[in-house]
Amino acid sequence: LSKQYHKELTKCEKKIEKLVEKKTRNTPEPKPNDPEYEIPQFVREIADLVKKIRHSFPYGGKEHHFQAALEIELREQGIVVSQEVARLLHYKTQGDTVRQLPHDIRGREDILLPDKKYIIELKQIKTLALDDHRQLLRYMDERKKYNADWGNKTKGLLINFGDIDIEIWYMFYPNPSSHSNPEHVRPQRIKIAQIAIDPLTSYSDAWNASSMN
Numbered sequence: 001l002s003k004q005y006h007k008e009l010t011k012c013e014k015k016i017e018k019l020v021e022k023k024t025r026n027t028p029e030p031k032p033n034d035p036e037y038e039i040p041q042f043v044r045e046i047a048d049l050v051k052k053i054r055h056s057f058p059y060g061g062k063e064h065h066f067q068a069a070l071e072i073e074l075r076e077q078g079i080v081v082s083q084e085v086a087r088l089l090h091y092k093t094q095g096d097t098v099r100q101l102p103h104d105i106r107g108r109e110d111i112l113l114p115d116k117k118y119i120i121e122l123k124q125i126k127t128l129a130l131d132d133h134r135q136l137l138r139y140m141d142e143r144k145k146y147n148a149d150w151g152n153k154t155k156g157l158l159i160n161f162g163d164i165d166i167e168i169w170y171m172f173y174p175n176p177s178s179h180s181n182p183e184h185v186r187p188q189r190i191k192i193a194q195i196a197i198d199p200l201t202s203y204s205d206a207w208n209a210s211s212m213n
Contacts, residue, residue: 063124168193
């Protein structure tokens with residue numbers, strides 16, 4: 001009885017955690033009225049591209065379908081694009097020594113725009129979770145710390161070509177000179193789009209013949 005009780009209690013706790021996470025994710029604070037938090041024009045252009053690409057696939061698609069289409073569009077604009085970039089990960093020891101993680105442990109960046117210092121993480125799932133945010137932030141942190149030419153210029157886009165809606169988040173590091181503790185600048189996340197996908201009935205008629213003899 002005790003084991004069963006603890007099992008049910010754990011399940012309830014996990015459900016509560018998910019509900020809290022969902023509420024937190026769906027209700028971020030309004031964007032600060034600060035020029036540093038203005039959405040770059042390039043990010044707005046990417047968002048427009050994403051909307052057009054998703055609407056070009058009215059019957060849905062796989063993540064790599066959308067990724068290939070976005071790569072084509074970016075390259076046609078003359079942007080240098082790298083895809084599926086496998087990156088070794090690092091760890092700073094208690095002795096303050098940076099070590100590469102053993103066992104060939106890597107992250108994989110979906111799309112990298114090296115000249116613009118952007119990492120783009122793509123999804124094709126029902127809805128984004130905080131773990132999807134953490135994944136991109138992990139990649140950004142790695143670039144910021146261990147690529148001297150990236151540093152605080154590192155930026156990210158988390159894009160979900162979802163079944164229900166398109167969701168896009170812009171992530172960046174604020175200017176450390178305007179921060180009280182420049183060594184502890186936190187990455188900022190701004191939701192810049194959440195647009196409902198047209199239902200299947202917009203593209204296809206459906207009829208019911210299940211009751212016919």
